[in-house]
Amino acid sequence: MYELFEHTADLGLRATAPNIDALFAEMAACLCAAILEDPTSVRPTIAESIEIAGTDREFLLFDWLKELLYRFDAEHQVFSRFEVSVRQDGLTATAWGEPLDPERHLLNHEVKAITYHELSVVPTDGGWRAEVIVDI
Amino acid sequence: MKAAFAGPLERVDSCCYRIPKSYRADMRVDGLIFANDALIESVKKDQAPDQVANVATLPGIQGASLAMPDIHWGYGFCIGGVCATDPAEGGVISPGGVGYDINCGVRLVKTNLFWDDVKHHVRSLVKGLFHTIPAGAGRGGRYKFDAVETRRLMAQGPRFVIDRDLGVPRDLTHTEADGLIPDGDPDQVSDHAVKRGAEQCGTLGSGNHFLEVQVVDSVFDADVAKAFGLELNQVCVMIHSGSRGLGYQVCDDALAAFRNCPAKYGITLPDRQLACAPAESPEGKKYIAAMRAAANYGFTNRQLLMQQAREVFAAEFGRKWEDLGMELLYDVAHNIAKLEEHVVDGKRKRVWVHRKGATRAFPAGHPELPDVYRAVGQPVIIPGDMGRASWVLVGAAGSMERTFGSTCHGAGRAMSRTAAKLQAAGRRIDKELESKGVIAMASSRMGLAEEQPAAYKNVDHVVDVVHEANLSRKVARMRPVGVIKG
Numbered sequence: 001m002y003e004l005f006e007h008t009a010d011l012g013l014r015a016t017a018p019n020i021d022a023l024f025a026e027m028a029a030c031l032c033a034a035i036l037e038d039p040t041s042v043r044p045t046i047a048e049s050i051e052i053a054g055t056d057r058e059f060l061l062f063d064w065l066k067e068l069l070y071r072f073d074a075e076h077q078v079f080s081r082f083e084v085s086v087r088q089d090g091l092t093a094t095a096w097g098e099p100l101d102p103e104r105h106l107l108n109h110e111v112k113a114i115t116y117h118e119l120s121v122v123p124t125d126g127g128w129r130a131e132v133i134v135d136i
Numbered sequence: 137m138k139a140a141f142a143g144p145l146e147r148v149d150s151c152c153y154r155i156p157k158s159y160r161a162d163m164r165v166d167g168l169i170f171a172n173d174a175l176i177e178s179v180k181k182d183q184a185p186d187q188v189a190n191v192a193t194l195p196g197i198q199g200a201s202l203a204m205p206d207i208h209w210g211y212g213f214c215i216g217g218v219c220a221t222d223p224a225e226g227g228v229i230s231p232g233g234v235g236y237d238i239n240c241g242v243r244l245v246k247t248n249l250f251w252d253d254v255k256h257h258v259r260s261l262v263k264g265l266f267h268t269i270p271a272g273a274g275r276g277g278r279y280k281f282d283a284v285e286t287r288r289l290m291a292q293g294p295r296f297v298i299d300r301d302l303g304v305p306r307d308l309t310h311t312e313a314d315g316l317i318p319d320g321d322p323d324q325v326s327d328h329a330v331k332r333g334a335e336q337c338g339t340l341g342s343g344n345h346f347l348e349v350q351v352v353d354s355v356f357d358a359d360v361a362k363a364f365g366l367e368l369n370q371v372c373v374m375i376h377s378g379s380r381g382l383g384y385q386v387c388d389d390a391l392a393a394f395r396n397c398p399a400k401y402g403i404t405l406p407d408r409q410l411a412c413a414p415a416e417s418p419e420g421k422k423y424i425a426a427m428r429a430a431a432n433y434g435f436t437n438r439q440l441l442m443q444q445a446r447e448v449f450a451a452e453f454g455r456k457w458e459d460l461g462m463e464l465l466y467d468v469a470h471n472i473a474k475l476e477e478h479v480v481d482g483k484r485k486r487v488w489v490h491r492k493g494a495t496r497a498f499p500a501g502h503p504e505l506p507d508v509y510r511a512v513g514q515p516v517i518i519p520g521d522m523g524r525a526s527w528v529l530v531g532a533a534g535s536m537e538r539t540f541g542s543t544c545h546g547a548g549r550a551m552s553r554t555a556a557k558l559q560a561a562g563r564r565i566d567k568e569l570e571s572k573g574v575i576a577m578a579s580s581r582m583g584l585a586e587e588q589p590a591a592y593k594n595v596d597h598v599v600d601v602v603h604e605a606n607l608s609r610k611v612a613r614m615r616p617v618g619v620i621k622g
Contacts, residue, residue: 006554059395066388073381074331107272107580110342110622112384113236115211116391116408135211135236135384136343136553 002030007133011109012118013065018127020057024064024091025082027130031065032079034134035072037106042080044096053090057121060091061130065114068095072111076100109136141185145169145176151205151605152538153179155189162406163192169203170539172601178550178593179207184214190406191219195414196227198480198487202539204494205601206548206593210235212409215493218542220478222487223415228403229424230412231390233490235471238386238427239434240345240378242468242517242545243311244528245442247449248461249371251351254617257452258349262575262618264448265347269441272342272579272622276335279440286330286382287322289337290429294439302443309506310464312496315435317474320428325382326389329426333382333433338440342583342622344546345377346519347445349618350526356610360530363512364465366612373449373462374526374614375441376519378471379434386430390423415488424473431472438467465528466515470495470545476504478540489540497531497543497608516608518599520547522576522619523569523589527599527610534606543608547595553586560585569619578621587621 002015011034015026032039050067054060064084071077079097112135121130146154148168153176155167167188171179179185184207191213192201198220207216212232221227254261270277279297281289289296293316294308308315322330340347352370355361366372379386394411397403397419403412413419442464446457453460473490480487498505500513509515514531535541551559565584569576578584596613603610 006552011553063392070328070332070385074328108582110272112343112381113388116411117211119408 002026002033004030004034010133011136012131012133014131016124016127016129020086020128021084023121023128023130024061024084024086027061027065027132028068028079028082028095031068031111031134034109035107035111036078037108039080041104042078043098044081045098046096048077048095050093050095051090055089058119060086061121061132062114062116062119064091064093065132069111069114078105111136141180141183143185143189145180145185151601155185157192160189162404163189165192165197166200167192167203168200169207170601170605170607171205175205175597175601182209184209187212187214188217190410191217193406194219194221194228194230194410194412195403196221196223196225198222198485199540202542204542204544205598206493206544206546208548210492212407213490213492216544216548217492218490218494218539220487220489220540221415222485226414227488228412229415229420229473229488230410230490231387231394231423232410233492234387234427234473235492236384236387237378237471238383239431239469240471241434241438242374242376242470242519243438243442244465244517245373245375245445246365246461246463246465247371247373251369251371254371258618259575261349261448261452262577262620264452265445266577266620268448269340269347269444269620271340271620272583277338279338281334281337283327283330283334286334287325289436290320290322290325290432292316293432294436297436297439303439307439307464309508311435311467312469317428317431319425320432321425322429324422324425325386325429329382329385329389332385333380336380336382337433337437338444339380340377340441340620340622341380342579344587346522346619346621347441348374348522348526348616350374350614350616352612353615354613356612357530360512360611363509364515364528364611365463366528372614373445374517374519375438375445377437377441379430380437382433383430386426390426393419393422427473431469434469435467466517468495468517476541478536487540489542491542493545494542495545496541497529497535498541499531499533499536516543518544518546518595520595521589521592522587522616523572523574525595526614526616527595528612528614529599529602529608530611532606532609535608538605539607543602544598547592547598549591550593551591556586556588556591557582559590560588574616575618576621583621
């Protein structure tokens with residue numbers, strides 16, 4: 001489950017999930033909801049494998065979202081479905097999506113960057129919760 | 137968002153407040169916020185003053201941690217923040233003190249047209265500009281550069297495109313640093329950044345970036361206005377944009393590379409977003425070289441935006457842009473760090489001046505100014521909001537004494553994007569602007585709602601403070617008549 005929330009001039013992404021793998025997938029979906037008006041417009045036709053190294057859980061989330069943003073901005077790919085496996089030393093993920101089609105994919109915000117501000121990945125009673133602010 | 141600032145704010149004079157060093161044990165210098173009694177209440181509403189105090193903890197900081205009257209909350213440094221560090225005293229360089237959009241800035245293009253010549257063309261001009269100039273998220277430009285060309289562009293700045301007839305050499309002398317920050321090294325810019333920038337040079341982007349047709353509606357200093365070539369009712373074009381995805385990625389890359397620097401160099405940071413490294417360290421030097429290269433990309437982006445605007449005007453009026461007098465008044469960066477010479481405590485020093493949402497404002501006589509402006513001072517271009525006004529100021533002597541040669545950069549946000557959207561629900565901002573005489577076109581209606589005039593502080597109030605503080609003086613005020621936005 002994810003939501004976008006207000007933050008001064010920018011935008012916050014927040015998600016909760018029963019386990020950390022699902023949390024990282026939800027945060028990715030949340031980023032796509034910030035970028036696209038309707039994330040369900042993205043057809044999962046191409047599967048991309050992504051691997052990221054890192055031991056700090058918060059930096060790992062940061063780098064995961066940063067990679068997806070890069071693929072949108074530089075490679076014009078949009079995604080709608082994610083499977084993530086978070087390990088002690090990094091993560092392995094598959095992201096399903098398609099090339100950006102401006103006719104079908106209406107853009108919401110231009111996300112300039114993922115930021116460290118109030119970046120958090122924390123355990124909760126029923127699972128995990130994450131927050132990150134993006135610069136728009 | 138956390139609570140309002142609860143710390144001390146001592147009134148220094150009618151346009152300056154101090155957060156004393158005694159506020160926190162980790163502050164190395166005072167914080168100084170330029171604001172008058174009317175503005176200071178809004179300054180206290182968010183955590184921006186805490187960010188001024190945070191910056192005061194950086195190693196090697198000189199004088200004071202400064203904030204301009206358009207101060208508002210940013211990442212690490214506040215927007216409107218200025219700080220100088222001395223590399224000889226372990227002074228740091230901080231990407232958070234430059235911002236994600238390296239060399240975001242503004243340029244003003246003059247014309248020899250007056251309001252009477254243009255008033256029946258505004259709608260057509262705005263349409264032409266909107267269809268010609270790519271704006272908004274996800275739109276690539278008409279200029280495509282491969283990786284080799286993009287790196288060459290960063291090494292040469294606007295000269296790279298002027299050599300391809302996209303502008304004229306005199307555009308360079310009317311750009312800060314002659315359009316080329318020296319010692320930028322494109323090889324220190326990552327492939328990721330180059331790829332993000334390859335298709336985006338000559339595009340406006342979104343958020344608060346815009347291109348506006350404006351009319352000079354007041355002249356405050358006739359002599360300086362004359363030296364700048366500005367007069368009442370004259371039509372100008374103002375362009376506000378930066379280094380697009382390339383700059384954001386350079387900042388991102390540096391923040392990642394600086395992750396281990398606090399431990400490595402024994403720096404304690406009150407906020408992770410203040411990531412920094414000694415300017416003379418390998419990490420610091422690498423960021424500086426990449427940041428300078430990205431800054432050159434930013435100047436080039438605005439050069440290409442200007443050139444497209446010139447073409448649209450030429451098509452509309454059926455005359456060459458040169459015949460329409462579309463000369464660049466000046467281009468200034470407002471997100472940058474530069475090594476400059478300043479007098480600190482009576483000693484001349486070379487310091488890293490970080491300006492994040494602040495404009496260089498060198499006074500008359502400064503050796504870095506182009507010949508054409510040396511006798512009057514540097515033009516300072518201050519975008520306001522799309523419903524009220526923007527300004528041209530001139531650098532004044534007080535900036536060298538008080539703010540490391542800096543002044544404000546704009547109006548500053550007064551309302552969050554979400555609040556602005558809520559307030560715009562059910563309204564047509566474009567129609568409201570039109571009723572006030574401003575034709576606006578935007579790639580998204582939401583963008584227009586987020587950027588509505590009420591979302592910003594009144595730029596006139598901000599300008600009043602820097603004028604009174606003698607950081608820069610009023611020259612002319614421009615009202616918008618046409619605007620395109622992302």
